[in-house]
Amino acid sequence: MKNRFTSLVGITYPLIQGGMSWCSGWRLAAAVSKAGALGVIGSGSMEADVLRHHIRRLKENTSCPFGVNVPLASSKADENIRVILDEGVSVVITSAGNPAAYVARLHSCGMKVIHVVSSVKQALKAVEAGVDAIVAEGVEAGGHNGREELSTMVLVPLVRQVVTLPLLAAGGIATGRAMLAAMALGADGVQVGSRFVVASESSAHENFKQKVLEADETATFLLRRPAGPVRMLKNEYARQLEEAIRHGLREEQLIMMTKGKTRAGMFEGDVVQGELEIGQVAALLQTVQPAAEIIQEMIKEYNEALQELYAAGTL
Numbered sequence: 013m014k015n016r017f018t019s020l021v022g023i024t025y026p027l028i029q030g031g032m033s034w035c036s037g038w039r040l041a042a043a044v045s046k047a048g049a050l051g052v053i054g055s056g057s058m059e060a061d062v063l064r065h066h067i068r069r070l071k072e073n074t075s076c077p078f079g080v081n082v083p084l085a086s087s088k089a090d091e092n093i094r095v096i097l098d099e100g101v102s103v104v105i106t107s108a109g110n111p112a113a114y115v116a117r118l119h120s121c122g123m124k125v126i127h128v129v130s131s132v133k134q135a136l137k138a139v140e141a142g143v144d145a146i147v148a149e150g151v152e153a154g155g156h157n158g159r160e161e162l163s164t165m166v167l168v169p170l171v172r173q174v175v176t177l178p179l180l181a182a183g184g185i186a187t188g189r190a191m192l193a194a195m196a197l198g199a200d201g202v203q204v205g206s207r208f209v210v211a212s213e214s215s216a217h218e219n220f221k222q223k224v225l226e227a228d229e230t231a232t233f234l235l236r237r238p239a240g241p242v243r244m245l246k247n248e249y250a251r252q253l254e255e256a257i258r259h260g261l262r263e264e265q266l267i268m269m270t271k272g273k274t275r276a277g278m279f280e281g282d283v284v285q286g287e288l289e290i291g292q293v294a295a296l297l298q299t300v301q302p303a304a305e306i307i308q309e310m311i312k313e314y315n316e317a318l319q320e321l322y323a324a325g326t327l
Contacts, residue, residue, distance in 0.1 A: 013311070017178040017200040020144060021103050021124055022077045024048030025311055027191070028126075028147070028180060029303070030205025031081020031105055032155065032289075033057035034278040038070040040213040040303060045076035047304035052079040052105060057275065060091045067099045077102035079126070083156075084109025097121055105147070108156060112141035128182070128203075130158020135171045146175055147203050150183030151234065154206050154291035157241045161234070165197065172198030186293040188313025204310075206291040211303040217281030220288055223247075227294040238263045245288040249273060 017026045029036065029044040031054035041051030053070065055063045063080070070078055080101050082089055085108040093114055096104060104118050107128035115125050119142070127138040128147040135146055148171040150164025151157050162170075164183040172179055181194035182203035191202050208214060210221045223245055235242045235254055244250055256269060270287065277286020301309075 015200055017145060017180065020178055021050055021079075023050050025307060026180075026201030027307065027310065028052060028079070028105070028201065028203040029208045030182070030203050031055070031079065032205050032209065033083075034274060035209050035214045035216040036081070037215040038066040038073070040208060040211055040215065041066075041078050042070050042073040042076075043211070043213045043303035044208070044307065045070075045078045046074050047307045049307050050077060050079055050103060051303075052081050052103075054081050055088070055092045056081065056083045056086055057279075058092065059088065060095045063092050064095050064099060067095070067101060071099075079103035079105050081105045081107065083107050084111065084114075093117075096123075106143075107147075110137060110141065111143055112137075115142045126180070129171065130162065130167070131160045132170050132174055134158075135175050139175055139177060143177070145178040145180065145200075146171065147180045147182050148199075149203070150181075151241070151243070152184030152292045153182055154209075154232070154243050154294075155289040157234065157243055159240055161241065164194070168194060168197040168199055184291060184293050186291075186296055186310075188310040188315070189317045190293075191310060191314045192317045206293050207297060207306055208303060209290060210297055210300050211306060212300055213303050216278055219281035219283050220278050220286075221300055223283050223288060224290050224294045224297055225299065227290070227297070229292070229295040231294060232290060232292050237266060239266075242287075242289065243291060245290055245294070247277075247284055247286075247288060249277070249285045249287060 025048045027049040031052035033054050033056035036054035041053045044051030053066050103124045105126045111127045124144045126145045127143045129135045148167045151161045168181045178200045180201045181199040185202045186207035273287040276282045277288045
């Protein structure tokens with residue numbers, strides 16, 4: 013499955029594992045990278061010393077390319093970028109901000125920069141900033157989403173019309189068939205988050221994983237916070253938070269109300285009063301599997317679906 017994106021980052025399959033806070037540590041990233049995709053450490057929940065530890069442990073376990081995700085809106089972003097520059101990684105995936113201030117420094121150290129966008133406007137700004145590739149993430153995705161609330165099916169072809177860089181689709185992708193659909197829309201690859209939450213190597217708490225496996229198509233919702241929408245599982249905490257927003261609680265008050273809640277829910281396993289960020293595609297997830305098995309299943313299904321289309325005369 014070699015293409016221009018796999019050549020850009022030095023992997024076998026055009027698939028990135030999403031860098032999810034509290035779920036994407038070195039064990040998951042190493043397992044994904046060793047299986048031929050791009051494993052990613054999620055630095056959003058990590059202090060600098062913790063990130064340094066994860067990068068070093070990953071390097072001890074594989075020489076394969078890997079990445080680090082950096083949410084630029086985080087107060088930890090500058091310090092974590094310095095750690096990345098010190099330690100050296102193959103790929104940096106930026107999100108939630110403008111990467112322009114970092115691209116030249118990262119390029120000077122031989123790193124590739126991929127930026128996550130939720131609109132055409134953001135994609136064009138990323139191109140102007142000099143990134144190497146773009147992830148177009150639809151509102152089906154778990155966690156923080158764009159205010160535009162564009163679906164993956166709409167966003168990917170819109171970005172493809174105006175961007176010539178390698179393009180990856182994200183949001184609602186957990187199967188080989190969805191991967192094939194993304195490629196048909198013009199993507200060069202996919203970023204997969206939610207399915208890797210329930211990987212054996214994920215650092216998500218077992219209680220959280222179980223809630224994901226129990227989810228049906230109505231289990232997630234988009235909480236429209238003043239600072240931006242967030243997709244999560246419905247639970248008592250989410251109900252209380254939604255009610256507080258409806259009654260006009262200010263953003264600074266919401267920050268206090270939400271402090272520590274993602275750690276509590278996703279990492280520590282409080283599925284009642286913790287925040288449980290996951291994508292709509294949770295409804296398709298049935299079992300906890302090793303990351304390598306997830307990747308092989310997706311690639312096998314991709315190839316089978318492609319052959320079905322050829323056999324049916326569709327292609």
